[in-house]
Amino acid sequence: MRRVRHLNCGTFRARLGGPALVSHVVVCEFEHGLALIDSGIGADDVAHANSRLGVGFRLLLPALDTVETAVEQIGAMGFSAADVTDIVLTHMDLDHLGGASDFTSATVHTSAAEQSSAATRTDAAAKVRYRAPHLRAVKNRTSGYSDFTDELFGFTGHRLHDSICAIPMPGHTVGHCAIAIDDPQRGWLLHAGDAFHHRRAITGQSSGRSISIVETVLADDRRELRLNQRRLADLAARSGGPQIFCAHDPVQFAALVASQVQ
Numbered sequence: 001m002r003r004v005r006h007l008n009c010g011t012f013r014a015r016l017g018g019p020a021l022v023s024h025v026v027v028c029e030f031e032h033g034l035a036l037i038d039s040g041i042g043a044d045d046v047a048h049a050n051s052r053l054g055v056g057f058r059l060l061l062p063a064l065d066t067v068e069t070a071v072e073q074i075g076a077m078g079f080s081a082a083d084v085t086d087i088v089l090t091h092m093d094l095d096h097l098g099g100a101s102d103f104t105s106a107t108v109h110t111s112a113a114e115q116s117s118a119a120t121r122t123d124a125a126a127k128v129r130y131r132a133p134h135l136r137a138v139k140n141r142t143s144g145y146s147d148f149t150d151e152l153f154g155f156t157g158h159r160l161h162d163s164i165c166a167i168p169m170p171g172h173t174v175g176h177c178a179i180a181i182d183d184p185q186r187g188w189l190l191h192a193g194d195a196f197h198h199r200r201a202i203t204g205q206s207s208g209r210s211i212s213i214v215e216t217v218l219a220d221d222r223r224e225l226r227l228n229q230r231r232l233a234d235l236a237a238r239s240g241g242p243q244i245f246c247a248h249d250p251v252q253f254a255a256l257v258a259s260q261v262q
């Protein structure tokens with residue numbers, strides 16, 4: 001791994017007691033190409049928002065700006081879509097998987113539990129979060145993993161690479177994982193996806209009422225969600241642990257952008 005950078009690939013302006021939310025995508029640069037952690041909202045999502053994302057998604061007031069897509073931002077960094085060889089997902093929700101459609105040669109990695117849930121569930125809640133066009137676009141290039149035997153920070157995970165490890169963190173969805181990234185400059189980072197939605201959650205404080213309601217409504221298993229938030233709070237309190245952040249907190253995102261190697 002050469003370096004790690006952070007992109008916001010989807011702003012949401014819905015008022016949830018704070019500034020606009022982001023969709024935090026991590027770009028890992030290797031000698032041979034790029035790996036993305038999550039993929040945000042894609043170009044087709046911006047162009048065909050109602051069909052790709054669903055009408056209900058508009059309630060979150062997404063910016064839907066092509067400039068925010070990972071493919072555009074990677075282009076501005078001097079790379080092409082073909083340079084992205086791998087996309088490691090925290091989970092397959094629409095705001096994390098949408099951008100994968102823009103990287104047609106990339107292998108998509110997710111847990112086998114998440115892959116199966118997204119592919120087989122037909123209930124109304126699943127149709128809102130797992131979007132058929134997104135799943136179709138990655139169907140033949142998704143790799144599901146299920147062996148979690150690698151120790152990291154006192155958790156057991158699945159090593160996808162020396163410097164990337166997926167740690168199961170169910171609750172928001174059944175196969176949700178946090179993705180650990182060994183940044184050569186800053187040490188271990190932990191992209192916790194939607195395991196929490198506000199930085200206060202990992203300090204043991206309340207996330208605030210509106211965020212808490214959103215977390216509860218979106219959770220596949222509320223008990224697991226809160227249990228994993230406590231595990232993350234314990235990890236955050238430990239000295240020498242990874243820098244932990246979630247997908248949508250704008251303050252955590254800004255801090256990581258400020259500390260990245262430009």
Ligand SMILES: [Zn+2]
Binds near residue numbers: 093095096247248
């Ligand atoms: Zn999300």
